[in-house]
Amino acid sequence: MFKNYRNVIALLLFFAGILNYLDRAALSVMAPLVKKDLSINDAQMGILFSCFFIGYCLFCFIGGWAADRFGPRRVYSWAASIWSLFCGATALVTGFTHLLIVRMLFGVGEGPMGTTTNKSIANWFPRNEVGRAVGFTNAGQPLGAAIAAPIVGLVGLQFGWRIAFIVIAALGFIWVACWLLLFRDKPEQHPRVSAEESQYIVQRRPAGNTLNQPQHDSHSLWHYVFSLPVLGVASAFFCFNYIQFFFLSWLPSYLTDFQHLDIKSMSIIGVLPWLGATVGFLGGGIISDMLFRRTQDFLLSRKLVIFVGLAVAALCVLLTAWSQSVTSAVTFITLASVFAYMTPQACWSLLQDIVPAGRIGTAGGFVHLLANLAGILSPSITGFLIQYGGGYHTAFVLASILALSGMLLLAVLVRQKVVNSLRSQTSH
Numbered sequence: 001m002f003k004n005y006r007n008v009i010a011l012l013l014f015f016a017g018i019l020n021y022l023d024r025a026a027l028s029v030m031a032p033l034v035k036k037d038l039s040i041n042d043a044q045m046g047i048l049f050s051c052f053f054i055g056y057c058l059f060c061f062i063g064g065w066a067a068d069r070f071g072p073r074r075v076y077s078w079a080a081s082i083w084s085l086f087c088g089a090t091a092l093v094t095g096f097t098h099l100l101i102v103r104m105l106f107g108v109g110e111g112p113m114g115t116t117t118n119k120s121i122a123n124w125f126p127r128n129e130v131g132r133a134v135g136f137t138n139a140g141q142p143l144g145a146a147i148a149a150p151i152v153g154l155v156g157l158q159f160g161w162r163i164a165f166i167v168i169a170a171l172g173f174i175w176v177a178c179w180l181l182l183f184r185d186k187p188e189q190h191p192r193v194s195a196e197e198s199q200y201i202v203q204r205r206p207a208g209n210t211l212n213q214p215q216h217d218s219h220s221l222w223h224y225v226f227s228l229p230v231l232g233v234a235s236a237f238f239c240f241n242y243i244q245f246f247f248l249s250w251l252p253s254y255l256t257d258f259q260h261l262d263i264k265s266m267s268i269i270g271v272l273p274w275l276g277a278t279v280g281f282l283g284g285g286i287i288s289d290m291l292f293r294r295t296q297d298f299l300l301s302r303k304l305v306i307f308v309g310l311a312v313a314a315l316c317v318l319l320t321a322w323s324q325s326v327t328s329a330v331t332f333i334t335l336a337s338v339f340a341y342m343t344p345q346a347c348w349s350l351l352q353d354i355v356p357a358g359r360i361g362t363a364g365g366f367v368h369l370l371a372n373l374a375g376i377l378s379p380s381i382t383g384f385l386i387q388y389g390g391g392y393h394t395a396f397v398l399a400s401i402l403a404l405s406g407m408l409l410l411a412v413l414v415r416q417k418v419v420n421s422l423r424s425q426t427s428h
Contacts, residue, residue, distance in 0.1 A: 004197055005187070005190065005192055005193045005194075005197060006124050006125060006133075006187065006193075006197070006201065008182055009120065009124045009182075009183065010133055010136055010137055012175075012178065012179055012182060012183060013117050013120060013121070013137035013140070014136060014137050014139065014140040015140060015175060015178075016076070016080065016113065016117065016137075016140065016175060016179070017113075017117070017137060017138055017139070017140025017141040017143070017144060018140040018141070018143055018144035018147070019080070019084075019144060019168070019171055019172050019175055020083070020110055020113050020140075020141060020144060021140070021141040021142065021143075021144030021145045021148070021248075022144040022145070022147060022148045022151070022152070022168055022171075023083060023084070023087045023106075023110070023144075023168055023169075023172065024052070024110065024144075024145075024248065025144065025145040025148035025149075025152070025248055026087070026090075026148055026152045026164060026165060026168060027048070027049070027090070027103070028049070028148075028248060028249050028250070028251070028252050028253070029148050029149055029152045029153050029156070029252050029267070029270075030152060030153075030156050030161040030164060031045055031252060031253055032252075032253070032256055032263055033156060033161045033263075034099075034161060037161070038093070038094075038095055038096060038099065040096055040099075041387065042253070042383050042386050042387045043383050043384055043387040043388070044096055044383075045253075045383060046249075046379050046380045046381075046382060046383015046384060046386075046387075047100070047380055047383065048096070048099060048100060048103055049245075049249040049250075049379030049380070049383070050375065050376045050377070050378075050379045050380035050383075051100050051103050051104050051107070052103045052104065052106060052107040052110075052375065053107055053245075053372055053373070053375030053376040054104050054107060054376065055104045055105060055106070055107035055108035055109075055111060056107035056108070056110055056111040056372055056375060057107075057111065057368075057369045057372045057373060057375070057376065058108070058111065058369070059079075059107070059108050059109075059110075059111025059112055060111045060112070060114065060115060060365050060366075060368035060369040060372055061362075061365040061366050061368070061369040062111070062112070062365065063075060063079060063111050063112020063113075063115055063116055063365055064112070064115035064116070064119070064362050064363070064364045064365020064366065064368065065362045065365055066112065067112065067115060067116045067119040067365075068119070068359070068360070068362050071185035072116045072117075072119045072120040072123070072183075072185055073179070073180070073183050073184060073185050075112050075116050076112070076113075076116050076120075076179060076183075077176050077179055077180055079109050079110070079111070079112040079113060079116065080109070080113075080172055080175060080176045080179070081109070081172075081173065081176050082105075082108060082109030083106055083109030083110045083113075083172065084109070084169045084170075084171075084172025084173050084176070085109070085169070086102055086105045086106035086108075086109060087106060087165055087168060087169040087172065088165060088166050088169030088170075089102050089105075089106075090102055090103075090106070090162075090165040091162035091163070091165040091166050092162075111368075112365075114348075114364070114368045115364040115365040115368050117137060117138070118134070118348050118351070118352070118360065118364045119360055119364065120183075121133050121134055121137065121348075121352075122352050122360050123185060123186045123187070124186070124187055124201065125201065126200060126201050126203075126204030127204050127298075127353075128204065128289065128292070128293070129289070130289075130349050130352060131284075131285040131286070131287075131288040131289035131292065131301075131302075131345060131346070131349050132285045132286055132289050133285070134285055134345035134348045134349055135281050135282050135283070135284055135285015135286065135288075135345045136281075136282060136285060138281050138344060138345050138348075139278045139281035139282045141277075141281070142274045142275075142276075142277030142278045142280075142281060142337070142341060143274065143275075143278045145248060145274040145277070146271045146273075146274030146275050146277075146278065147271070148274075149252070149266070149267045149268070149270035149271050149274070150267050150268060150271060151164075151168075152164045152168070152267075153263055153264070153266070153267030153270075154264075154267060155167060156263075157263060157264065187201050187202070188202065224354075224355050224356070224359050224363050225362070225363050225366040225367075227354075228413045228414070228415075229350075229354050229413065229414045229415075230351070230354060230355065230363055230366070230367060231370075231413055232409060232410050232412070232413025232414035233347050233350050233351055233354070233367055233410075233414060234366070234367040234370040234371055235370075235405075235406060235409035235410065235413065236306055236310070236343065236347055236406040236407070236409060236410040236414075237343075237344065237347045237367060237368075237370075237371035237406075238370060238371045238373065238374050238406070239310065239374075239402045239403055239405055239406025239407075239409075240309075240310065240313075240340055240343045240344055240347075240371075240403070240406060241371045241372060241374035241375060241378070242374040242377070242378045242399055242402045242403075243313060243317060243336065243340050243378075243399050243402070243403060244340065244341075244374075245374055245375045245378040245379055246378045246379070246382055246395065246399050247273060247333065247337065249378070249379040249382065250379065250382050250383075250386075250392075250395070251270060251273065251333070252266055252270055253386075254329075254392055255269065255270055255326070255330075258391075258392050259326045259329060261326065269326070269330055272330055272334050273330065273333045273334045273336075273337040274337065275334075276334040276335065276337040276338040276341075277337040277338065277340070277341040278341075279338050279341075280309070280337060280338040280339060280340065280341030280342045281341045281342070281344075281345060283338075283342060284305050284309065284341065284342030284343065284345050284346060285345045287305055287342070288301050288302055288304075288305045288345070288346050288349060289301075291304060291305070298349075298350075298353050299350070299353070299414070299416050300416075302346040302347075302349050302350045302353075303346075303350075303410060303411075303414065305342050305343065305346040306342075306343045306346045306347065306406075306407070306410055307407055307410070307411075308339065308342070309339045309340055309341070309342035309343040309346075310339075310340065310343055310403045310404070310406050310407045311339075311403075311404070311407060312335070312336075312339035313336045313337075313339045313340035313403050314400045314401075314403035314404045314407075315400075316332045316333070316335045316336035316339070317332070317333075317336045317396050317399050317400040317403065318396065318397065318400040319332045320332040320333055320336070320396050321392075321393045321394075321396035321397050321400070322393075340403070343406075347367075348364070350414065351363060351364055351367060378399075381395075381398070382395045385398075
């Protein structure tokens with residue numbers, strides 16, 4: 001069926017992203033029903049959205065280290081099993097405190113997802129396909145958020161919000177079974193991969209994969225994770241994530257509370273920004289690889305995509321702050337999603353070219369940890385702004401300012417001279 005088995009790996013990671021964000025967005029979609037049923041206000045809901053990221057951030061780093069140590073096959077199977085278990089457990093909660101605990105444990109399971117995906121791509125894809133591979137596999141994430149609105153919303157309305165969580169948990173366990181059956185840590189270990197494909201991948205892995213493995217490397221992992229280029233990637237990722245988790249957590253409530261849509265209408269209209277985000281993920285990967293082929297400058301091709309993505313996203317988010325109609329608001333949010341979601345795959349690709357193969361899981365985990373601190377801050381800050389501050393207007397303005405900040409930090413911290421210096425230190 002597939003000439004290249006790495007296409008199977010890409011599909012597995014693509015569906016993992018769909019399930020991950022379908023699970024994650026479910027509470028946002030069901031927020032109006034959950035708030036009413038459990039007597040939770042907006043400030044408390046913001047805390048619930050944020051507490052997910054306490055466990056998530058910690059296990060971004062631990063999961064990345066574990067992917068280096070034990071391999072992505074084992075780590076992903078455990079992570080997906082845990083997040084599916086606690087997604088299903090959401091159906092059993094009886095109040096704010098109970099839901100708070102379940103959400104933190106749910107975050108523990110989802111934490112390793114991003115870094116383990118990146119480790120899998122670093123092992124399975126040649127350098128000239130990395131951008132497209134990251135773009136395609138990660139496109140499943142906003143697509144999961146997109147289908148969450150109609151699937152979770154309509155199931156919740158028909159059968160109750162608790163049943164919706166049980167259904168998507170079952171889908172997660174089905175994916176785990178497929179992952180264990182079809183995936184191996186490296187193509188050279190897989191009996192279904194031809195010798196030609198395996199050799200092609202091994203000889204063309206990202207530049208970081210050609211650097212010395214940790215057992216031959218005199219530098220500790222902290223030498224890489226605290227380097228300026230890695231911190232620059234983390235900064236840009238953080239600013240993107242602030243927008244992402246603002247939308248992921250509060251977009252359904254914005255459409256129902258501020259734009260006065262009912263849940264059924266929100267479930268349909270709320271799909272559009274996430275379809276836009278899916279286009280951004282795919283387009284960003286294709287464009288970054290195209291720029292690399294034309295310029296043969298890996299760093300420049302990725303940085304350009306991040307710059308343009310964050311700049312247009314910042315403008316569109318700012319315009320949303322003054323939008324009064326549903327049409328203009330959803331249009332600007334959708335455009336912001338298209339361009340904002342061009343940036344994360346470029347960040348992951350940059351990291352693969354900066355950090356040695358044996359450190360990519362750990363360094364990626366550290367970047368993901370720092371970036372996902374936005375997940376703690378964005379939902380809770382937005383909740384308090386809605387409840388006590390300037391409302392949605394101020395929340396959109398703040399997100400726009402942070403997008404511009406991400407551009408500046410990337411320009412200052414991620415420079416070719418510094419990256420070359422880090423590589424030369426590694427090769428000695």
